[in-house]
Amino acid sequence: MTDTTILSPNLQRLRGFIADLTRLVEEHGDDEAAVLPAGRKLLAGLIATDDWLPDAYAQPDPVHYRQYLLHCDPYERFSVVSFVWGPGQRTPIHDHTVWGLVGVLRGAERSQRYDLQAQGGPPVAFPSEILDTGAVEAVSPRIGDVHAIANALPDRPSISIHVYGGNIGAIRRSVFDPLTGQRKPFISGYANSALPNLWDRSQPVPTAA
Ligand SMILES: [Fe+2]
Numbered sequence: 001m002t003d004t005t006i007l008s009p010n011l012q013r014l015r016g017f018i019a020d021l022t023r024l025v026e027e028h029g030d031d032e033a034a035v036l037p038a039g040r041k042l043l044a045g046l047i048a049t050d051d052w053l054p055d056a057y058a059q060p061d062p063v064h065y066r067q068y069l070l071h072c073d074p075y076e077r078f079s080v081v082s083f084v085w086g087p088g089q090r091t092p093i094h095d096h097t098v099w100g101l102v103g104v105l106r107g108a109e110r111s112q113r114y115d116l117q118a119q120g121g122p123p124v125a126f127p128s129e130i131l132d133t134g135a136v137e138a139v140s141p142r143i144g145d146v147h148a149i150a151n152a153l154p155d156r157p158s159i160s161i162h163v164y165g166g167n168i169g170a171i172r173r174s175v176f177d178p179l180t181g182q183r184k185p186f187i188s189g190y191a192n193s194a195l196p197n198l199w200d201r202s203q204p205v206p207t208a209a
Helices: 003-007 011-028 032-047
Strands: 066-072 079-085 100-106 108-115 129-132 136-139 147-151 158-164 173-176 183-186
Touching (some): 011 066, 011 079, 032 136, 108 158
Antiparallel strands (some): 066 079, 100 158
């Protein structure tokens, strides 16, 4: 086995995850109560081994966290995104409007959930939670859709893999002012213009040493 083989990302793992998720949404459609627990298990399996994410989708930016699209279902039933957080980087308080799963692949993240007040005013914070490598968290309008996520490590990047019940970068959603609760519409987009090539299956499968 050459060094090149050892360093090549194991895209088979990502390809298998996407196939499993496709089967899941094919079977359960938008039945979130069925998709979330099964999707959580699949995502936990994907992030249990950190050998598959290509370096191009693991690069932090000096100023802003990055969101790289890894795959979008052709019917936009789900998308898979790698979020890369430099030290000190965080999201604003935001919603999703679709179900979402957050799984930490590398490092650790701080998750802060919020309740919006019906009469307006600042969003009410729940106690924050640390998500260590391997942890998976779910969000949705049904179970709680408003949160903020930050890198919990002061000195190095963290990376999480997110799965959403739609093409998340194209969905119109909201950020919220922490002091006033004022809602501002946003569409996140993606940092990348090219996707990982999951389909070059010409490389031989490495054999165990
Ligand atoms: Fe989020």
